[in-house]
Amino acid sequence: MVRTTDASSQGRSKNDNTNGLDASIIIVNYNTRQLTLDCLDSVYAFNTSYSYEVIVVDNASHDDSVQAIRKVYPQVHLIANKDNTGFAVANNQGMKVANGRYILLLNSDTVVQPDTLQTMVGFMDCHPEMGASGCKVILPDGSLDKACKRGFPTPSASFYYAFGISRLFPDRPKFNQYQLGHLSPDDEYPVDCLVGAFMLVRRETIDQVGGLDETFFMYGEDIDWCYRIKEAGWGIFYYPRTYIVHYKGGSARRKPLKITYEFHRAMWVFHRKHYAKNYNLLMNTAVWMGISLKFTLSLLRSKLSPPSRQGQTAARMRAENEASSEVNP
Numbered sequence: 061m062v063r064t065t066d067a068s069s070q071g072r073s074k075n076d077n078t079n080g081l082d083a084s085i086i087i088v089n090y091n092t093r094q095l096t097l098d099c100l101d102s103v104y105a106f107n108t109s110y111s112y113e114v115i116v117v118d119n120a121s122h123d124d125s126v127q128a129i130r131k132v133y134p135q136v137h138l139i140a141n142k143d144n145t146g147f148a149v150a151n152n153q154g155m156k157v158a159n160g161r162y163i164l165l166l167n168s169d170t171v172v173q174p175d176t177l178q179t180m181v182g183f184m185d186c187h188p189e190m191g192a193s194g195c196k197v198i199l200p201d202g203s204l205d206k207a208c209k210r211g212f213p214t215p216s217a218s219f220y221y222a223f224g225i226s227r228l229f230p231d232r233p234k235f236n237q238y239q240l241g242h243l244s245p246d247d248e249y250p251v252d253c254l255v256g257a258f259m260l261v262r263r264e265t266i267d268q269v270g271g272l273d274e275t276f277f278m279y280g281e282d283i284d285w286c287y288r289i290k291e292a293g294w295g296i297f298y299y300p301r302t303y304i305v306h307y308k309g310g311s312a313r314r315k316p317l318k319i320t321y322e323f324h325r326a327m328w329v330f331h332r333k334h335y336a337k338n339y340n341l342l343m344n345t346a347v348w349m350g351i352s353l354k355f356t357l358s359l360l361r362s363k364l365s366p367p368s369r370q371g372q373t374a375a376r377m378r379a380e381n382e383a384s385s386e387v388n389p
Contacts, residue, residue, distance in 0.1 A: 082110035083181055083260075084160030088150040089118045089168045093125040095307060096168040100133050103166070108178040113137060115158060117150040147256065148272035148281040155271050163266060165282075167257035169307040170197075179302040180260050191265035191294025192286065194254035196245060196303035204245045205306050207255040209298040211237040212287060251298045252290065256282030257306050265294050275329055284333065320358050 085103060089096045096116065103114060115137045118126050126140045139153055155163055162181055166172070176195060184193055197208035220226050220235045229235045236242045243249060259282060269288045272281045286296055 080159040080161070081113050082160055083112040083162045083164055083177060084154070084158030085112055085114045085164045085166055085177075086151055086154035086158065087114065087116045087166050087168050088147055088154075089116055089121060089125050089129070090144060091121045091123045091125065092168045093121070093123045093128050096125060097128060097132060099166065099168055099170055099172075100129070100136065102171040102173075104133070105174055106172070106177045107174040108181075110177055110181050112177060113159060115139070115154040117141065117154050119144040119146070119150055146274070147279075148274045151281075152271040152274065155266065161263050163261045163263060165256050165259045165261070166304075167306065170257055171305045171307075172258075173302055173304065176302045176304060180299065183297070183299050183301070184260060184262060187295070187297070189295050190262070190297050191269075191289045191292070192254060192259055192261045193297045193299050194251075194258055194260065196298075196300035197255060197258055197306050198303055200305060200307055205255065205257070205308070206239045206241075208258070209240055209243070209245070209251045210253045210255075210283070211240055212252045213238055213283065246300055248297070248299050248301070250295055252296065253283045253286035254296060254298070256285075258304050259285075261285075261289070262294075265289055265292070268292050268294075273333075275333075280329060 087096060087099060087103075100114065100116075106112070114133070114135070116129055117139045118129075119141050120143050126138065129136055129138055137157065139150075139157070141150065141153075145153070151165055162184060164177075164180075180193060180195055184190055194208055197205040199205050214237065220237065226236045226239065226241060230241050233242050240251065269285075269292045271285075273284050290296060
């Protein structure tokens with residue numbers, strides 16, 4: 061367990077930045093104009109001694125997002141793509157022009173607190189062994205976004221989650237490897253992975269492990285990044301001394317078939333990249349069949365839903381992914 065201090069009180073004196081800005085905040089926008097403006101409102105309301113810049117990467121939105129952002133926040137470094145490049149590619153674009161010693165991935169459908177940057181950068185300055193950290197993420201109804209602190213989706217962890225065993229034994233660590241439901245969301249501790257909606261990463265860590273894997277279009281890249289960060293020997297920490305609100309499903313309400321496909325494709329890509337070599341053909345086939353079955357059932361549910369509920373269905377799929385991007389055996 062990492063010994064923590066009151067990181068928010070450390071300020072710039074703990075680790076003066078002589079090479080540029082303290083933090084670069086990267087926000088990817090895709091047809092979420094108002095959500096992104098609300099997010100920017102909260103970002104520019106930070107009460108912090110740390111310096112920061114904001115980089116917005118727009119993935120060919122057609123809701124006048126680019127014009128609105130330029131008008132309301134001309135100080136934003138805005139990259140306007142001509143095509144929807146996906147979440148990983150867009151964030152990597154932002155990282156290439158970022159000047160901060162920390163990179164903060166922040167979803168466009170989030171609202172941060174005034175103390176969020178001060179608290180999280182202060183924590184990272186106090187703990188140079190940490191490659192990445194995340195704060196508490198809550199949903200609009202006040203409940204926890206369980207994706208903000210997770211274990212890796214190994215086949216066993218995914219099995220216990222997918223078949224409800226973790227819910228039957230909520231206090232047993234063995235059966236709660238993925239969502240870590242046996243650990244209090246109000247305590248701080250090391251975790252395997254965070255959520256891409258809020259992930260603060262040290263620049264030295266990125267220099268070592270690289271950016272997001274662009275094989276992933278919009279799902280799974282956060283888990284893959286955390287896997288590589290831990291493989292490289294860096295720590296990852298959940299630090300709930302501040303929080304953000306996550307309004308899930310903003311850009312995911314569009315093109316539900318594409319969303320469903322990318323969600324399930326990410327499961328297989330992650331398994332094939334990190335776990336397939338550790339299992340025999342029978343197990344890997346079982347994983348592939350489980351993902352295929354889940355994909356088929358998701359398509360059927362989408363087709364059977366009344367047209368007026370399509371947007372809700374897509375939003376639920378988005379929430380399902382971010383809360384349970386498991387690899388199903």
